[in-house]
Amino acid sequence: MKKENYTISVYTENNIGLLNRISAIFLRRHINLESFTASVSEIKDVFRFTIVVNITEEQVKKIIGQIEKQIEVIKAFYHKDDETIYQETALFKIASKLLFEERKIQNVIKDSNANIVTVTPEFFVLEKTGRRRDVEALYDQLEPYGLMQFVRSGRISITKEKLHISKILENFGMEAV
Amino acid sequence: METQTQTLRKETKISTKRMTGAEAVIRCLLAEGVDLIYGYPGGAIMPVYDELYKYRDQLHHVLTRHEQGATHAAQGYARTSGKVGVAIATSGPGATNFVTGIADAQIDSTPMVCITGQVGSHLLGSDAFQETDIIGISTPITKWNHQVTKAEDIPAVLAKAFYIARSGRPGPVLIDITKDAQFGELDFVYSTCKGVRSYKPVPETDLKSLEQAAKLINKAKKPMIVFGQGVILGEAEEELKNFIEKSGIPSAWTILGLSALPTSHPLNVGMVGMHGNYGPNKLTNECDLLLAIGMRFDDRVTGNLETYAKQAKIIHFEIDPAEINKNVKADVAVMGNVKNTLSQIFPMVKSNSHDSWVQEFRDYDAIEYDKVIKEELYPSNEGLSMGEVLRRINEETKGDAVIVSDVGQHQMMACRYAEFNKSKSNITSGGLGTMGFALPAAIGAKMGAPDREVVAIIGDGGYQMTIQELGTIFQTKVPVKIVVLNNDFLGMVRQWQQLFFDKRYASTEMVNPDFIKIAEGYHIKSTRVTKRENLQEAIAEMIASKEAYFLEVCVEKENNVFPMIPTGASVSDIRLE
Numbered sequence: 001m002k003k004e005n006y007t008i009s010v011y012t013e014n015n016i017g018l019l020n021r022i023s024a025i026f027l028r029r030h031i032n033l034e035s036f037t038a039s040v041s042e043i044k045d046v047f048r049f050t051i052v053v054n055i056t057e058e059q060v061k062k063i064i065g066q067i068e069k070q071i072e073v074i075k076a077f078y079h080k081d082d083e084t085i086y087q088e089t090a091l092f093k094i095a096s097k098l099l100f101e102e103r104k105i106q107n108v109i110k111d112s113n114a115n116i117v118t119v120t121p122e123f124f125v126l127e128k129t130g131r132r133r134d135v136e137a138l139y140d141q142l143e144p145y146g147l148m149q150f151v152r153s154g155r156i157s158i159t160k161e162k163l164h165i166s167k168i169l170e171n172f173g174m175e176a177v
Numbered sequence: 178m179e180t181q182t183q184t185l186r187k188e189t190k191i192s193t194k195r196m197t198g199a200e201a202v203i204r205c206l207l208a209e210g211v212d213l214i215y216g217y218p219g220g221a222i223m224p225v226y227d228e229l230y231k232y233r234d235q236l237h238h239v240l241t242r243h244e245q246g247a248t249h250a251a252q253g254y255a256r257t258s259g260k261v262g263v264a265i266a267t268s269g270p271g272a273t274n275f276v277t278g279i280a281d282a283q284i285d286s287t288p289m290v291c292i293t294g295q296v297g298s299h300l301l302g303s304d305a306f307q308e309t310d311i312i313g314i315s316t317p318i319t320k321w322n323h324q325v326t327k328a329e330d331i332p333a334v335l336a337k338a339f340y341i342a343r344s345g346r347p348g349p350v351l352i353d354i355t356k357d358a359q360f361g362e363l364d365f366v367y368s369t370c371k372g373v374r375s376y377k378p379v380p381e382t383d384l385k386s387l388e389q390a391a392k393l394i395n396k397a398k399k400p401m402i403v404f405g406q407g408v409i410l411g412e413a414e415e416e417l418k419n420f421i422e423k424s425g426i427p428s429a430w431t432i433l434g435l436s437a438l439p440t441s442h443p444l445n446v447g448m449v450g451m452h453g454n455y456g457p458n459k460l461t462n463e464c465d466l467l468l469a470i471g472m473r474f475d476d477r478v479t480g481n482l483e484t485y486a487k488q489a490k491i492i493h494f495e496i497d498p499a500e501i502n503k504n505v506k507a508d509v510a511v512m513g514n515v516k517n518t519l520s521q522i523f524p525m526v527k528s529n530s531h532d533s534w535v536q537e538f539r540d541y542d543a544i545e546y547d548k549v550i551k552e553e554l555y556p557s558n559e560g561l562s563m564g565e566v567l568r569r570i571n572e573e574t575k576g577d578a579v580i581v582s583d584v585g586q587h588q589m590m591a592c593r594y595a596e597f598n599k600s601k602s603n604i605t606s607g608g609l610g611t612m613g614f615a616l617p618a619a620i621g622a623k624m625g626a627p628d629r630e631v632v633a634i635i636g637d638g639g640y641q642m643t644i645q646e647l648g649t650i651f652q653t654k655v656p657v658k659i660v661v662l663n664n665d666f667l668g669m670v671r672q673w674q675q676l677f678f679d680k681r682y683a684s685t686e687m688v689n690p691d692f693i694k695i696a697e698g699y700h701i702k703s704t705r706v707t708k709r710e711n712l713q714e715a716i717a718e719m720i721a722s723k724e725a726y727f728l729e730v731c732v733e734k735e736n737n738v739f740p741m742i743p744t745g746a747s748v749s750d751i752r753l754e
Contacts (some may be wrong), residue, residue, distance in 0.1 A: 012375070013374075013375050017312055017316060017322065017323070017324075020312075020313060021316050021317075022318050024316055024317045025339060028317060049636070061502070062502075062503060064500075065498060065499035065501075065503070066499055067497075068499070068501045070374075071320065071321045071341055071373060071375065071376045072321075072375050072376075074374075080382040087286070169374060
């Protein structure tokens, strides 16, 4: 079976131990995480983990089973890239003097659809949101000029299909304990 | 829905009283029907122990000699009584000594609530004296765990702990309570937990899956059942028996399923797996339908998965969705508690018999008897065999005893040769293979089933891993019978060294102490048997004893357990020698 990118979306109760519990499932099976993002979800008091892994479909099915087995996990889903809308965000910190010394950098910025978040006499910060390859392309263009700092977020993703989480919660028929 | 829950809370309310968190812990245990706990005191759990002193008439505490012993005793108690076992310890080393027992309970699905003390919440993360991150440590080996830092959270958290430990596929839960939460005060209100919204203990059964399963069962020519502990945990022994008898299907068991069906049942065809019986292993690869009932296709059961029952359709009766297709792909998955699904499918299956197919198992039995069993039970050599000890125990107990076994050759012998009439009678560490399990587990097993004879079968290696629990036996006077089958070797490892490592016996020979003197030191009656002519009398005396009794049987040093499926081999490549 071939390995592919899978985006795993996990809806959970807000519990501090759960991050550990979920990451342990991957650790134990020696599966490397491409990215891991925790956030609130569309439902009050329900959290969402968005995890990207590169594994086989058989593996991801078993992982979903193990994740859903955790008491405070409401539901877990997995999707292939073409079933989701996904983005990553990156921040580039660059010396301000380069704007004047390296004229080409202005064109790179113009063409990149990146936003300038802040500018100071010493540095400016560029924010780029998009697919991984868009962020990487910009990185490759800017890196030769020298980056003061670079950071990229994990993937966030919305599925094309409905997930019916509220309905699942209704079916449990209970208030949060 | 909310009002219903609130009404429910009012109905189950026990009292409202101002008290400390420590007292609330005791009141929660009492509300859950707990009257016996195992533990070991220490700094961070002292407020709870102080309350235990006050409540000693209602809640009996057994002081084990090591925290690991407390967890295994709680496991033994849970497995004979069917109730939740409770163990309690202090922070730091007290909590880390729980780890083996918790891992054992997790892999063998034993309902257990472990309570640990923790340093005060203001000290968390400061490397305080006896501080350890037991929540982090126990996360991968618990069904659920939680740290309590406020007294008022204790009742709801403990209610949830008991609910989670016992519901669905049972398992261990650890609750870590900071010292300030034990000292803090709360208005005590207790309501038992009726549900957790993100947790569905028992999945719904799809009627279609039952129909598909019944269809496969009704048309199968060579069906075979392998049942596991799910039958015992679901209290589905009667349903299993009825189903087997109606369908006429020969039924084998996993090590943890043992005793769910009487040994003498005509359709009981023995044990599957590495040291299981010849017939069920061979015929796993010849049956046309394999019904897995409350079992999880452990690697010690299946051998090489690539060659496991490939010719057969597979029906998996299972409560835990994560087990479906985990190791073996199921053609039909029947989800739910087997007690319900077996009674639901009962009217859908035809009355049937498979005489010539069952006869195939019996033919293999005859081969196994000639090549292995006869010599094991009635040895022609001078040296005593483990099998003949089990045979004598069967004769004295008539199959009514609870047999608690440790891990190794003696365990396989106990599971192969002990005879059982009743369920919940075989207590062993199956999944984790924890040496040192049996002695403390036997203490709990006896306390969980005080009217039953409890015999622990232990090797000389495992015995010395938790031998200090003789102190618990001495102090509590719990009348367990302890049999050490002493071959002065770590026998199972030695067997593997003989078969797979050219007899390089690296660190498996043991120079043992005088076990009789040790038993005498704890004032436990004891006998050593070295000759066959004394065996029967010694076992009779042990069983007749009203007190605890220690019997050492010096057995042949280099005997092996057969049959055997070598690691990585197919079940049908099972070896008789």
